[in-house]
Amino acid sequence: MNAGPRVTADVTWATRATAGHPRRAVIEQAWRAIGPGVELLSSDDGGPLSRTVKRIIDPLVLRLRANPQYSLPVVTPESAAEMHDLIVRSGPELRSAATWFETLKLERRRLRIRTGNAQELYFPVCFELAVTKGAPASRDHETAAAVLHDIHRGRDRTAIEVLQQYVASPDVVTMLADQLDRSWRDVRAGDVVTGPFMAELSTVLGPATSPTKRHSAAPARQQVWSAVIADATPYNLGALARIEGAELPWSIVDLGLSSAAPQRQPKVSGDSDSDRPLDRSVVDRVRSTLRRGLDRDALPDIPLLCAEELDRAAAPWGLLSEDKQATLVAGIEVAVDLAPLDRSVTSRYALAAQIQARLRKEAYVLHARRYLAEGGPIHPRQQQVLDDLAAYVKPYLSRLWARLHGRDVWQEPCADVDDMRALLEGVARSVSLDHRQRIKSMLELRAAG
Amino acid sequence: MKLTADSGLWSTGPATAEPPLVAVLEVSGAVLAWTIDEPPAAPQITFTDLSRADWLWHVVGDSGHVALASAVRAADEPRTIELTGVDIVPGSVDSLDRLAVGHWLRRWWPASRRDGIAGLDRALLDVEVALLTAGLHGFFTDDTLDSDVAGLLAPHAPALIMYLRDDDPRIRDLVRAGAGLADDLGIDGVGWSELFAALDDSSAIREVPTGRRDDYALAAGADAGPRGAAPVARGVASVNWSAVPPGIFDAAENTVDWSVEVAGTTVVAIVRAAIMGPDPANGVAVRLSSGAVGGGGALDTDGRATLPLLDTQQRPLPESAAWDHDWTNTSVIIGAEVSESPETRERVRRWVRARLDRTTDPADQAFLAEILAGESAY
Numbered sequence: 001m002n003a004g005p006r007v008t009a010d011v012t013w014a015t016r017a018t019a020g021h022p023r024r025a026v027i028e029q030a031w032r033a034i035g036p037g038v039e040l041l042s043s044d045d046g047g048p049l050s051r052t053v054k055r056i057i058d059p060l061v062l063r064l065r066a067n068p069q070y071s072l073p074v075v076t077p078e079s080a081a082e083m084h085d086l087i088v089r090s091g092p093e094l095r096s097a098a099t100w101f102e103t104l105k106l107e108r109r110r111l112r113i114r115t116g117n118a119q120e121l122y123f124p125v126c127f128e129l130a131v132t133k134g135a136p137a138s139r140d141h142e143t144a145a146a147v148l149h150d151i152h153r154g155r156d157r158t159a160i161e162v163l164q165q166y167v168a169s170p171d172v173v174t175m176l177a178d179q180l181d182r183s184w185r186d187v188r189a190g191d192v193v194t195g196p197f198m199a200e201l202s203t204v205l206g207p208a209t210s211p212t213k214r215h216s217a218a219p220a221r222q223q224v225w226s227a228v229i230a231d232a233t234p235y236n237l238g239a240l241a242r243i244e245g246a247e248l249p250w251s252i253v254d255l256g257l258s259s260a261a262p263q264r265q266p267k268v269s270g271d272s273d274s275d276r277p278l279d280r281s282v283v284d285r286v287r288s289t290l291r292r293g294l295d296r297d298a299l300p301d302i303p304l305l306c307a308e309e310l311d312r313a314a315a316p317w318g319l320l321s322e323d324k325q326a327t328l329v330a331g332i333e334v335a336v337d338l339a340p341l342d343r344s345v346t347s348r349y350a351l352a353a354q355i356q357a358r359l360r361k362e363a364y365v366l367h368a369r370r371y372l373a374e375g376g377p378i379h380p381r382q383q384q385v386l387d388d389l390a391a392y393v394k395p396y397l398s399r400l401w402a403r404l405h406g407r408d409v410w411q412e413p414c415a416d417v418d419d420m421r422a423l424l425e426g427v428a429r430s431v432s433l434d435h436r437q438r439i440k441s442m443l444e445l446r447a448a449g
Numbered sequence: 450m451k452l453t454a455d456s457g458l459w460s461t462g463p464a465t466a467e468p469p470l471v472a473v474l475e476v477s478g479a480v481l482a483w484t485i486d487e488p489p490a491a492p493q494i495t496f497t498d499l500s501r502a503d504w505l506w507h508v509v510g511d512s513g514h515v516a517l518a519s520a521v522r523a524a525d526e527p528r529t530i531e532l533t534g535v536d537i538v539p540g541s542v543d544s545l546d547r548l549a550v551g552h553w554l555r556r557w558w559p560a561s562r563r564d565g566i567a568g569l570d571r572a573l574l575d576v577e578v579a580l581l582t583a584g585l586h587g588f589f590t591d592d593t594l595d596s597d598v599a600g601l602l603a604p605h606a607p608a609l610i611m612y613l614r615d616d617d618p619r620i621r622d623l624v625r626a627g628a629g630l631a632d633d634l635g636i637d638g639v640g641w642s643e644l645f646a647a648l649d650d651s652s653a654i655r656e657v658p659t660g661r662r663d664d665y666a667l668a669a670g671a672d673a674g675p676r677g678a679a680p681v682a683r684g685v686a687s688v689n690w691s692a693v694p695p696g697i698f699d700a701a702e703n704t705v706d707w708s709v710e711v712a713g714t715t716v717v718a719i720v721r722a723a724i725m726g727p728d729p730a731n732g733v734a735v736r737l738s739s740g741a742v743g744g745g746g747a748l749d750t751d752g753r754a755t756l757p758l759l760d761t762q763q764r765p766l767p768e769s770a771a772w773d774h775d776w777t778n779t780s781v782i783i784g785a786e787v788s789e790s791p792e793t794r795e796r797v798r799r800w801v802r803a804r805l806d807r808t809t810d811p812a813d814q815a816f817l818a819e820i821l822a823g824e825s826a827y
Contacts, residue, residue: 022506022514050586116635357457358497370556373785
């Protein structure tokens with residue numbers, strides 16, 4: 001698999017004292033400085049559990065959403081010092097959270113609850129309890145039982161029930177339908193000239209650094225991405241997708257975004273006969289928001305949420321903000337270049353080539369594990385999944401759209417070019433994992449049956 | 450440390466052998482690989498996404514991690530970079546190596562009745578791999594193909610419940626540890642509530658049946674050669690391991706008997722592959738080719754197939770033509786078409802036998818399933 005040994009290196013990189021620290025090393029060092037009392041949140045070697053980092057440290061102590069500088073793989077010495085300080089100063093809450101976790105686990109056992117990953121589900125609540133209540137009073141069964149009831153009976157279910165009641169009223173549905181008609185009619189395509197826009201996209205999706213202007217590439221790319229977001233082209237392309245006979249660079253049916261071209265106006269409620277993103281009804285879209293909203297900040301009440309979602313469903317690409325629309329168009333351009341099992345495919349963009357290289361390596365892991373023969377199925381039963389893999393663009397765009405929808409609802413930006421690229425890469429990673437698990441389970445299924 | 454380009458990705462460490470001689474592990478942002486029968490060494494590390502490899506400092510130290518990250522960031526695309534002063538910290542990848550081997554054992558262990566290599570207990574092996582994975586959580590920040598601890602444990606509750614009263618304390622301890630992990634993960638598949646209940650209530654343990662399942666105690670499949678009227682021709686072939694799923698065929702050489710026979714007015718090839726189980730062979734492709742003559746189909750559950758033979762024009766082969774045909778160069782392919790040599794398989798068997806002989810040596814860190822297989826060989 002290697003390119004083969006070479007006698008001389010292109011570059012010799014002297015390891016001088018480079019500024020910065022690995023993010024996880026900073027967290028682990030600070031964690032150890034907290035001292036005893038957090039064992040339940042730690043692994044055997046004394047570092048924090050991965051789930052502690054993912055569910056408590058990152059979102060609640062370092063608050064990565066507000067402090068993106070703490071999420072870099074290598075953080076600056078200043079960030080490292082701040083992170084260390086934040087974590088150590090949260091020591092009392094973290095110790096209380098550990099005690100809460102013990103309390104909840106005992107209660108879980110007492111109530112014979114066996115479902116759900118205890119750490120995954122309880123860690124954020126434990127920290128929340130530690131902040132609001134301090135350490136648990138001894139044998140605080142009541143709070144613990146109430147918390148578990150809340151988690152396991154489903155807070156989302158309550159919100160979904162409110163939604164069902166709201167849209168059970170015919171008046172409400174008529175009102176929503178009128179509003180949807182108006183919003184849908186309000187969207188009109190302007191003149192579309194895709195040439196310059198596509199040229200800008202090649203810069204945005206280009207090599208991580210440009211060889212000619214190595215040090216200026218990153219800021220330049222950010223400028224171009226900001227220009228792409230400000231450009232009306234993504235909006236116009238989305239609006240064109242609803243017009244009979246309009247010429248788009250791709251078919252929204254082939255991309256899997258819609259079951260019909262031109263795109264039809266979504267319905268207010270009712271199960272659509274397809275799971276394509278642009279076919280989904282307004283109520284269905286709100287329902288996904290409620291499901292995903294479990295441990296997020298409070299959402300607006302249901303009528304407001306529905307009104308907002310109407311506008312979103314009527315907007316080009318089913319997304320309100322320009323940066324989400326632009327990201328979806330960038331994602332389409334990348335996705336049409338991806339083919340995990342096809343070695344002959346060439347990519348127009350460096351980012352797509354990079355993702356394609358990863359997908360090939362991941363396919364190699366399947367081969368090395370005897371889940372695939374060299375480039376083909378190892379059992380006929382896998383053929384269907386392999387055919388699906390050839391149509392990688394559809395699941396890729398469905399997942400990207402769902403992530404963008406979430407960001408649109410919570411007004412999380414895609415304005416940072418590196419963040420946008422990381423999103424496109426992350427979607428590829430999770431679709432690939434999903435596909436590979438299906439290839440794997442096609443073999444295990446037969447073992448079980 | 451030297452970074453090189455490997456099909457568009459950054460890579461470091463020695464080149465590895467091809468499967469099945471390679472044990473791989475997919476961690477967050479990288480794929481690690483070791484050639485199984487070489488002395489313990491640094492793995493080949495291929496970065497699928499260096500920015501997601503947040504464990505790297507464990508393996509190359511803080512300054513090594515920072516140096517790697519900045520060197521890669523400054524390069525446009527993978528090429529060759531020499532990083533002086535960056536090396537793998539001794540011992541830092543040992544458990545990862547062991548986990549990679551555990552995954553290898555799950556897929557490639559060459560169980561064979563003919564070669565006398567006992568099968569590995571699937572449930573015990575999966576539990577041990579799951580526990581090892583959970584202990585290495587820091588390497589699985591992103592979910593990967595190998596991070597699914599619940600998936601490893603989930604199918605095995607019915608098997609594990611049988612082991613609760615096993616005489617062997619090593620087995621009982623492993624089952625308890627696995628059940629504890631399953632409890633934390635909230636696994637609620639078939640048999641788990643019974644297993645948890647039995648563990649909570651020691652008196653209930655006495656009620657559960659005992660005894661290890663012998664997954665591999667299947668009747669011999671095709672030890673007897675094809676019979677019937679005098680065949681036109683006959684021969685033997687071998688199964689390429691990488692062409693078929695594991696857990697079906699006997700992994701020895703020359704386990705596929707074939708014969709060309711006249712059945713009424715048609716000429717057929719009868720193929721029988723020795724099976725080992727526990728999984729059935731049905732659906733696995735089989736093809737016999739001899740010059741321009743050939744036939745294909747699928748094996749049945751017991752590894753047998755009767756293939757009508759066709760000539761160059763895709764017409765049924767007449768009996769006279771069958772007798773005239775020179776069958777010397779006949780190949781039988783089971784499963785996919787792959788390139789895999791008998792020497793490769795022999796290397797694997799040598800390594801596996803050596804492991805079985807040394808399972809008591811703590812330095813080898815054998816899995817309990819291997820130890821039990823080694824003991825059963827005596």
